[in-house]
Amino acid sequence: MADQNGKILYIFDLDGTLADTAPDLMATLDYVMIREGFAATPMQDARSLLGAGARALIQRALRQQGAEVGVEREDAMFRLFLAHYESRIADASRLYPGVEAALDQLERAGGFFAVCTNKIERPAKLLLEKLGVAQRFAFICGQDTFGVAKPDPTPLLRTIAAAGGDPARAIMVGDSKTDIATAKAAGVPVIAVDFGYTDRPVQEFSPDRVISHFSELSAAADRLLG
Known part of the structure; x- marks a missing residue:
């Protein structure tokens, strides 16, 4: 993508930052776990379980249930999760x-946007389309887009490049220790939301700002930005 002429690029996490996706994610988890003979997971556990991908x-x-499954069965559960989740991705999200x-306000001030999530790219794009905002983002990066996930800084830095941004003119917005660690490793300032999916207050992870x-x-x- 063409260079954005010194504009500020805002890179957002998705689950727990842009959207409250816990109801659909946890419902899909319950579908998979019950089908495989395990117990459902209490909704109140969502904050400590979500945020690192399916x-x-x-x-x-x-x-959490003290259960172990082999790689083959875990892979099957993962595929089942993705298939079921895509069929109900925005039922309650x-x-x-x-x-x-906020996007309107930042855009008027010269900002532009990207997404860097540990969600798989296909459902990430599908969710943003269903929520009516996919077109707002210059680039959408999922866990599989570059073959590496947050907190490795690679997906964030490559998202910035793909969106036509500059790391020196970029801000990460996330909700978790993972997002904060990713931004710090990339040398990008980070704003944390305090209403997302984390079992510890985001302030403990020392983001640059909390909203x-x-x-x-x-x-x-x-x-x-001073």
């Missing part, structure tokens, strides 16, 4: 309040 979600749920207004609503994003970015 395979990690399955692994964490199994570990919604953008967080203020997302579209509690998307209406605060523009001001936080301005302070961060």
